[in-house]
Amino acid sequence: MPRVVAEIAGNRPVSAVWVNELGGVTFRVGGPAPAEYVKTYPDAEAHLLDDEVVRLRWAHRYATVPEVLDNGPGWLRTAALPGRSAVDPRWAGRPETAARAIGAGLRRLHDALPVADCPFGPPSWVGERTPAPDLLVVCHGDACAPNTLMADDGSCAGHVDLGDLGVADRWADLAIATMSLDWNFPEGRWETVLLDAYGVRADPERIAFYRRRWNDEPTPPG
Numbered sequence: 001m002p003r004v005v006a007e008i009a010g011n012r013p014v015s016a017v018w019v020n021e022l023g024g025v026t027f028r029v030g031g032p033a034p035a036e037y038v039k040t041y042p043d044a045e046a047h048l049l050d051d052e053v054v055r056l057r058w059a060h061r062y063a064t065v066p067e068v069l070d071n072g073p074g075w076l077r078t079a080a081l082p083g084r085s086a087v088d089p090r091w092a093g094r095p096e097t098a099a100r101a102i103g104a105g106l107r108r109l110h111d112a113l114p115v116a117d118c119p120f121g122p123p124s125w126v127g128e129r130t131p132a133p134d135l136l137v138v139c140h141g142d143a144c145a146p147n148t149l150m151a152d153d154g155s156c157a158g159h160v161d162l163g164d165l166g167v168a169d170r171w172a173d174l175a176i177a178t179m180s181l182d183w184n185f186p187e188g189r190w191e192t193v194l195l196d197a198y199g200v201r202a203d204p205e206r207i208a209f210y211r212r213r214w215n216d217e218p219t220p221p222g
């Protein structure tokens with residue numbers, strides 16, 4: 001356990017809850033309530049948490065996202081939102097419920113965050129020369145299933161992991177959210193359920209474009 005996590009915890013219980021692709025580890029501290037989360041990143045990637053701090057502080061005024069309690073080089077401490085990730089084992093056998101929560105949650109997020117006030121440019125992976133936007137919104141930027149939290153009644157309880165939040169076409173989020181359903185719930189196609197809950201018809205060209213960008217594959221000019 002990193003020293004900063006031990007210091008924050010004091011004599012409260014700590015558990016490691018998530019390891020990301022960069023080797024960063026998120027810890028849950030304390031609880032049942034009030035609990036906190038401490039996200040730690042390797043030195044080389046620590047700047048990504050600085051990006052997340054400013055975005056969380058901005059988005060927290062409009063939407064259900066974690067409150068920043070404290071941060072420092074390579075760590076970010078937030079107040080726990082009451083909910084579990086959409087990929088928590090609780091939802092593993094209920095992909096339709098999860099897909100609906102993710103779609104409805106993204107719609108609520110997009111409706112709540114004001115584009116005109118948003119100081120952040122497009123998510124880092126979106127890049128330039130994109131197709132004409134269907135609708136510019138403030139995108140989550142990493143709209144994979146684990147970053148939607150769900151309440152026990154199956155509704156969306158908020159969003160985490162906002163380090164790449166910024167203004168882009170809503171299909172930047174929808175393409176990734178629907179793609180990640182296939183990673184996390186492989187036994188079916190839940191794309192239509194998610195898009196119905198969001199309130200939109202599939203746009204296969206924009207979906208394909210943003211998935212290629214996400215995967216860092218060449219895209220035809222927009």
Ligand SMILES: Nc1ncnc2c1ncn2[C@@H]1O[C@H](COP(=O)(O)OP(=O)(O)OP(=O)(O)O)[C@@H](O)[C@H]1O
Nearest residue numbers: 018020021026037066078079080081085146160161
């Ligand atoms: N404030 C919070 N309230 C509730 N759950 C949280 C909170 N912060 C983090 N979590 C939980 O910890 C997990 C990891 O957090 P987060 O997604 O921010 O980390 P990450 O390392 O950036 O993830 P990724 O692998 O997507 O890059 C989340 O999926 C969520 O389950």
Ligand SMILES: [Mg+2]
Nearest residue numbers: 146147160161
């Ligand atoms: Mg995450």
